[in-house]
Amino acid sequence: MIAKKNYVVLFFLFLILTTYAPKNTFFSTFFKIKEIVLSNNSEENLENIFKDLEIILGKNITFLSEKDFEFIINKHPIIKEIKIKKIYPSKVELDINQKKVIGIIIDKKEKKIITDKNEILKLRRYYDFGKLPFIYGGSDEFIKLYNLLNEINFPIEKIKVFYYFEIGRWDLELINNKLIKLPPKNVRFSLQNFIENYESNNFEKFDFFDYRIKNELIIR
The missing domain is CATH 3.10.20 (Ubiquitin-like (UB roll))
Incomplete structure (x- = not known):
């Protein structure tokens, strides 16, 4: 009886070993x-x-x-x-x-990129980002300005360079080399004023738009 049981066990072991494959x-x-x-x-x-x-x-x-x-x-x-x-x-x-890259940050001769989610990423390799604007300074403040530009439908694609100043204001250089000097406050009002008047013939001949003084616009 014991021999028969052993035979059965051996038989099943044989089946397992001969048919198993990882x-x-x-x-x-x-x-x-x-x-x-x-x-x-x-x-x-x-x-x-x-x-x-x-x-x-x-x-x-x-x-x-x-x-x-x-x-x-x-x-x-x-x-x-x-x-x-x-x-x-x-x-x-x-x-x-x-990710949507919205600008190239120039920081002490090191290039970084910033996304629409406010991620700042180092460039380890070359990527062709086309005609994205350059950002000098103010990387921590940039997303606020970017969101504001979107809110008022400012043509961001026409901006070539963003310059940030420690007093908390921005200059915008456009692709046609026109320069907008924004104040530390009332930025929305200044940008909307520029949009409303930019396409007019009166503005087209000027290259310099200074909104730094409250309730004034200096153009030349």
Whole structure:
């Protein structure tokens, strides 16, 4: 009886050992990533990022997850998120969304970028941000001015440089080299006045608009 029980135990051990295979064996042999493509929704400025993505080539597509891209996001802080679409057997489509960069901060000859969420990020690599404005000083105060400009529908794309002064005021240099000197207070009123009059023929011939003195505008 004991011998029969031993036989049964040995039989089941034999079945387990001869039929068991690690669950990853099949998948590790097949479904290796051979191609990476970017979705049509992905934004520009991804050349440097795409090179780093090649590290996932050869990995198993089945077990690929967003965690595999955490090092990419840490290396490229302008990335907001990476969405994955698996196309079996060996293709991965990535939708890469970037943070909205609103300006380039010049701080002691070091370039940083600032996002619309008031994140200040160091530039570790070259990125083409097009015609974003430069910001000299006042990085902690900039988002307040930026939000105000949006609220009053000021054409921010026409601003080339923001200059901040320690007394708490800004100068705005436009792409046509016109200069707006804002006061420390009543900034909204000054900007709205400029917008209302800028397109008029009377303003077009001037390059200097000084609102620093209360209730006065000096132009030349």
